[in-house]
Structure formats: structure tokens, C-alpha cells
Amino acid sequence: MSDEPRGASSDPEADPTHPEAYVLNMGPQHPSMHGVLRLKLHMIGEEIVVAEPVIGYAHRAHEKMAENRNYLMFLPNSSRIDYLSGMIYNIGYCQAVEKLLEIEVPERAQYIRVIACELNRIASHLLWIGTYVLDIGGVTPFLYCWDDREQILDLLDAITGSRLTYSYGRFGGVTMDVDDAFLTGTRTFLERMKSRLPEYDTLVRKNVIFIERSRGVGIMDRQTCRAYGVTGPCLRAAGVAYDVRKSEPYGIYDRFDFAVPTESAGDCLARYDVRIREIEESLKIVTQAVRDLPAGPIMPDKPKKKFKPAEGASYFAVEAARGAFGMYLVSDGSEVPFKLKLRTPSFSNLSSMPKVLAGTMVADTIAIVGSLDIVLPEIDR
Amino acid sequence: METPTRTGRLGRFFTGFGSLFHGLAVTSRHFGRTIFLRKNVTQQYPHEKPTLPKAYRSAIRLIRFPETDSHDCVGCKACERICPSACIAVDGGKVEGIKKKRASHFEMDFALCSLCGLCLDVCPTTTLEYSRLYDEAGYNRNWKHDLLAEFRAREPAFIAEQRQREQAEAEAKAQKAPKKEKPPKEGDAP
Amino acid sequence: MSTPPLTSTDAAPAAPVDLADLTPLAASSTTTDPKRTGFHHHHVALAPSLPELARVFTSAGYFLEMLTCEDRRLITPALPKMRLVQTWNRFDGPADRHLVTCELDPGQVAPSITAVAPAADWYEREVFDMYGVRFAGHPDLRRILLPDDSDFHALLKDFGQMDRGSEEGT
């Protein structure tokens, strides 16, 4: 073990060829590495000198697939990009194509989409809270979070028939209408979640060990975020109120009253706080959407059968649970996309890791990487 | 950021120490709820069967319509074309004696299916639906479902009945047609 | 892994540049309808000016949202081109997305903008991985998603076309 005091070699430019440096391979098979990320850590003692994320283990060639099938056939892929908030990606892809083809979406479908997406966002954040606390050693909050998440999955299951990869959206609407049982269930869940948040607060947020493990750990400031294109809760934890739902409202998000929570510290604790508050905001949105849900059809009266957008490039961004998800779609006028670039938030978020991880302790590695809320299939696509 | 609520390190120390007991209180509450109120969230799966939601998605199957006691697949291959996973193989066409086209082969490889439901959307005769299978498991990748299997035995009888139906329809039409030709639209719907 | 210092802070840009019109740097700048395309501005750039353009955007407080490539060689076989695509956006205020495109000849090396926008590091690696476009000045241009020993660039149009492509008319 190195005798150097902690932080002595916190220079990201530090020499990995130092005689005491060794390489620790974390992942892709590691019990608590998130997905199949591999971190090649050059370390001295327990301190990381250079961290090098190695990705691509879950590359499924979504972008290549998109170029080989028509717009509709890519739909099931969309909820598999990020399987933890598949609804947002699925609906997002539908909205991108609808924009290209200028398809009108009925009001009721719009509201259902918002309800489904925001429930999915809550589920995704709940999962993050659970896994993050698990990363720093707390097992029980993890199961409480999963229990709450289970309620959401059951709700979504009731309307989509799936629990993870929903394929719920269609160009112009959604596949299934919501019934009263779903709405009642959603209201019950909203009440339940509101009573659960104080419990998380007591069990997790106020716990001194949790605070000590999270405060000042993995700081990503505004500059770092901007340099690496970090978006989502990680960016908002650094004090930037950037949210696609506000900066370029898509769907009907401009009709809802919600705030963009921010924190200033940019550390793991701030990221936790932002996500908890985002859950509260999402609860607010769902409450409003359930209240205002109009009656009517869920698909256009005469749905299009052929999807052939005009030639040209377009970009459509949605706020996914992990940040700004963008689709750069190029059409050559045929039924098949010429190019679909998926700008996934975790990709950019993870690319900041070499900078953030340098100089930290190996014990914090999992906590920091975990606090980003990365989903590897989303990064690898 | 944490705001220092009490002055000094000692105060923080005790606040921190106290927070541990609050946490213990939360877990003990759940502990008590579970053992005394018997409120646990476990579903004892093989002993208890899950309740499947109405929208539950599983392997597709052909709907058995009560009027005909058979499916209505005409083998148009729309589902085969739209399937992103290329897991559907359909064949069919003209059958001797009836006007309606019939599927002669409908095979779905469930191992490849991604349950997206696009085939249900495009089916012109809406004869596809999700089955309620939830405990599929096996030892190899060969997971072909023959969707026509349950209909095959009845197929000759169906064709015979269909012939009668079509004849009856044609007769009804023939009777109607010469009488009055005013509403041109009604004649379309059988 | 080098992390170059940022050229500016998030404070107001030192010299206000009209981002809507970057014509000395870009070959052309047009304003597009964001309602339809999602872009507010479109700049067509020449390869050598890419780092300078990136500098203009970072100085103005913009971040690199996405960097990718299009294989347009088969669209115009007479004049085969690869097209580099960048989008820049800002955190504050309503979205203001700038699309920067740059036509490259096949085999042409583009200048890396990693030194200006570290976010480009992985994106350029991905473009190299998927399209085989090389970037001069990139600190660590390796494959990122595909295996290191693969001998193809997966998103090139002449690689691995599936036979179930367009099924129009069938």
C-alpha cells in the first residue's frame, strides 16, 4: 500500500507507469458493476490514478438495425435502448417520427403518454436510489425502492402488457386505452409514494453514514458537465436547470406545472437530492395529467399505413430519466431511415468519468459510477 | 448541501448518531409489520399463480371466432412482413370450393419474438391475439409454435360450412339485388 | 486521458459572436424551422475550420450535444462523400440547436475537436469505429463499441446490408 497521503497524486495526468501502480480490472463481470461496464483502473494503493471506461459489451447495433428496417419496425428497438425507462424512449421515438410525418396525436393519447412516461421516470429514479444505496452497502432501502417500483411496473403492465420493454407507443397514439382501474391504481400509487418519500428521507438521506459516503464525492461541476455534454439529474445537481421538457417542450409538457429541481454541490448527495425531488415533480405531473385526462380516441381516426417522410435531417430530443435523449433522423425519402443516430445521455455522462474518477478511492468508484445512473445498453446501443 | 443545524462538531456528531436510531426505527417498523401484520410482498410463485393483466403480452395465437368456430387468417403475410424479429412464417391462399382465402401454414418462433405487437396492429382480419402463456421454459432454442395446430382437425368441416355460408350469402344477395338498387353502400357489407 | 482546460467559463461570452451567421468560418449558415427539423440553425463547414467553429460555440457557452457521421457515398456515387454532423445546444434558456455539417472525401482525415470540447472524445472514437473516419489530433483514437480486432466499420452502407431492407411494394 502506498504511504502517500490521500489525494497526493490526485492529478489526472499522473503517471500510470509509476512503479507502484497496478491495474485493477472492474467488470464487465463484477457483482456490483452496473451492467457490463468495464473500468480499467490504474491504481496506487487504493487510489485511482487513471480510470478508463471500456464500453461496447452490450452493443446490439441499434443504429445499424434502424437503417435496415422501416420506421415502424424499429419501434420495438426503441424501448430496448434503455430498458429502465423504456417508455420514455419508446414514446420519444414515436414523437420524433410523428414530427417528421406531421401526424396529429389525439389529446387523450397525449395525456396517457405523459402519465406513462412520468410513471416510468419515477420507476427509473426509484431503481437508481435503490441501487445507489446498495452500491454504498445498504441493502434494505434497495428492496423498499424495488417494492415501490413494483407498483409502477404493475400499473404499466396493466396497460402495456409488459413490465420493461413496453413497445406501447404507436405513430399517432398508443396501443391500449387506460381504464378506471388503472387511474384508480395510479391515484393510490401517488398517495403511497407521497407517504414513502419521508421514509426514504429518514432511512437514507438523513443517515450519517450515507451523508458521509456521498457528500463531496464525485464532484462534477458546471464546467465539467458542459465540457462533456453531461445532462439530466447529474447536470441539475451541478446547478444547471436544463431540462428538455422546459427548454424545448415536446408533446404536451408545456401544459403542466412542474419545476426543474437543481442543487449546487454537484456531488453524489446532490444527485440523490435532485432525483428525489424529480420524483416529487413527476408525481405532480402525473397528478395533473390524471386529473385533466380527456375522453376521446387514442389513435387518429385514419391512421397512416405507410410511413415515408420527406427527405432531410431532423433532430428530436426528449428528457429521459438520465438526461437528454436525442434522435438525429435522416430520411432519404424512402420507408427506411437513412440514418438514425441515438444520442443517449449516459454515453456523454459516462465519458466524463476519466476526469471525475482520477484521484478518488476505489471504494468510491462504484458509488460515483452508480450515482451517474448509467445503463450500459443505452451507452452501447 | 447540508446546512449545519447545530453549532460545533459535537452537535453534528450527536445528530449523526441520532440519525442512525431513526433509521433503525424505520426498519423495525417494517420488521413488525411483516411478522405481526403478516404484510409481506412476496408472491410464492409456483404455489400461487400470478394474476395476468388484461393487456398481458405473450406468444401470439389465432383467435377462435364463435361464429365460425375457427380462425380468420387469410395468409396475407402482413404480419410476416412487419415482424422486426422475422419470427413469423405464414403461407396460404385460395382454397378449392370457397371464395375466402385460408392460411395453410402459420408458424411463430417464440424464441425470437420480442412481443412488440406490430403483427396484431397490421392484421387485416384482426385474427391475432396474445395468448396467456407465462411460464414458458425449455432446454433448446427451438421454440416454434404452430398456430394452426388446434384448427387443423376442424378445417374440412370449416370449409364445408364456409361454402354453405358463402352460398347463402350469394343467394341473399341475389334476392336483394334485383329488388331495389337504391342504397349502393349496403350491398358491400355482408 | 487528457482533459484540456476550457477556453472559457460559463459567464457571458467574451466577444459576442452572432451564432446565427458564422459565414466567414462556415461555408454557409442558414436558419431552419425548429418546429419542423429540430434545428434552429444549420452551418455547413469545411473540415479545417471545425476546431475554430467548436471554439466559437464553447466560448458562447454551448455544449456539444452530439457528433456523428453519415455515409453518403452511395447517394451520389459520382461524388462520394462522408458527412460529419455535430449539434450544439445550450443549457440556459430555450433550446438553440445548431447543426454543423461537414462533407469529407472518403479517406479524408478530419481535425479533432477534442481539445476544445472533451465530449467529442468518445463521439469521435465512435465515428472512427463505425465509419472509419480518422481524426487528426485525437488523443486516443481507438475503437469504442466494436471489438478492438474487428476488421470492419459497421455503419458504412456497404457493410452488412440485411436482405430485409426496404420492402416497399411487396
Next chain:
Amino acid sequence: MSPPETLVDKLDSPWLGVVLGVAAVLGMLTVNVLFLVWLERKVSAWIQRRMGPTEVGPFGLFQTLADMLKLLSKQLITPRHVDKPLYHLAPLVVFVPVVAAASLFPFSAGLVLQDLDIGLVLVFAFGGLAFVGIFMAGWGSNNKYALLGAMRSVAQNISYEIPLILASLSVVLMSGTMNLAKITALQSERGYWFIVLQPVAAVIYFIAALAETNRAPFDIPEAESELVAGFHTEYSGMRFALFFFAEYSNVFIVSMVATVLFLGGWSGPLLPGPVWFFLKVYALVGLTMWVRWTFPRLRFDQLMSFCWVVLTPLAILNLLITAFVARLV
């Protein structure tokens, strides 16, 4: 009060005594560890609103027995590149001191295998010996995770042994003996438990004991979220079972020490001695479980600084005050 006759003394042959004694202690430990693991799984399940093991035996009681049989029957895998002597020896070196330490406890008046005047010292000494085995395992495995885990484990355990022993010394100062049976007898004689006079020492002891046994929130050596499984990453089958056994036995042993030192050992009204003894031990074990399933894990540097900055000075202070007061009285 005459020193109670020990079990070994009652037998004619000393060798037979040793064999029977080891068998008895092993049996006692095995039964308790099996029960403990079951209890841990049940308690964690109840805390997490689950059910825990239910299938094997009534309330899943035989689940751990089945698990043990499974581990026993598993193939022993020795990875290449390990340091074979160290690798093979390590589980035994960890396992044996635990059994030795467990043989020193008085379960009731007269129910003690080895009644030694230095009982307390021996228990801690045996406890200290186990870390040699842990380091052997970490080093011999030739695996970075195992080595890091072993280094952490040794550093942590050596550090936390200090407040642990200092806290126990406070009790020794009051009782004037290190004989475990006598400490117990003294408490039942005086009619109060030492936790009443030594609450601070008891808390320090409890915290240090958690660290000593690598229990959450101090389970850093085998923090699975960073070090896979710590020093026993490369062990499987029965060798892993030995580590596992030693770990749970350790939990049991530190709880027994705490029972003797602070909770009056076997003393208690109505119920017979052993029942009281095990009731108290299991109460403490339950407490460690409750703590484990509530808190996240400290970071290694926080753990060390907590030991050296908070726990050790507090233990020394407590010891000084105890010595001062004991001198006065």
C-alpha cells in the same frame, strides 16, 4: 465461592476430554451457526417485507442445513496461479482459532469446558490469530481483490482490536479478574450487570465488535460492491464454507464475550443458566443483524478515522475514568 468444576475435570482421561470437548464445541457452534444463518436470512427478510426461506423444513429451518450439504458436496476448485500451501491452509487457520475460542465460555455455572484465569485474553488472542489466516487467504489467492480485501481486513481488525480490548479492560478493572466464569459469577453475586456501570464501554465494545467481525456497516473487507467478495473471492465449496462458518462463529463469539462482560452471562431469574445465556447472546446477535440490514457501509478511510479519532480515545478515556473510580471505591 468455590471455582466450579469444569467439564474436562469431570472426565477420567484428559485425551478423551479433549476429543469430547472439541466435538461438543464444534457441535454447539455448528448448530448455532446454522441457526444463525437461518435467523439472519429470516430477519433480513422480515425487515425487507419478504418471507425468507420457507421451503426446506418448518419455516425453512433446514434451509441452511441443505446449503451446508450443498457446499460440502461441491467440487473444490483450486485456481491456477495460487500459492498452494497458503491457499489451502488459510481456511483452517481461520477456522481453528474460532473453535478454540468458543471452548472457553461458561454457558452456565459449572458448564464450562476450560475454565482459565486468562480466558478473556485467550479469546482475544484467538480472535487475533484468525487474521493471519485471512491475510494468508488474500495473499495466497493471487488475486487483487482478495489481496485488497485481506489488507483492509487486517488493518481494520488490528485497529478495532484496540478499542475492543480497552472497553473489555474497563470491565476487567472492575471485576479484577480475566476469568470469564468469575466475571459472570461476580455480576450475579452483586446483582447488577456491568452494562449499568459501563454503558460507554458496552457501546464501544459493540461497535468495535461489529468491525471486528466484519459486519455491516463495517463489512469493508468483503464489501461486495467494490471488492467482489474480499479475501475469499477465490474460494469455493467447503473452503468457502469454512470462512463462512468462521465468520458467523465470530459473530457468535463476540456476542458471547459481550454477554459475559456486560450482560451478566448466565445469570438471570427463573430460567436455567444456559437458557439465559443463549437468550442474551441471541439478543445481541439480533441487534447486529438489525444494524446490518439498516445501514450503508462506511468507506475504508472513514472507518479507520472513526476508530482512531473517536473510538480509541473514548475507550482510553473510559478506561482512565474507570481506573480512577475503581481506585477511589
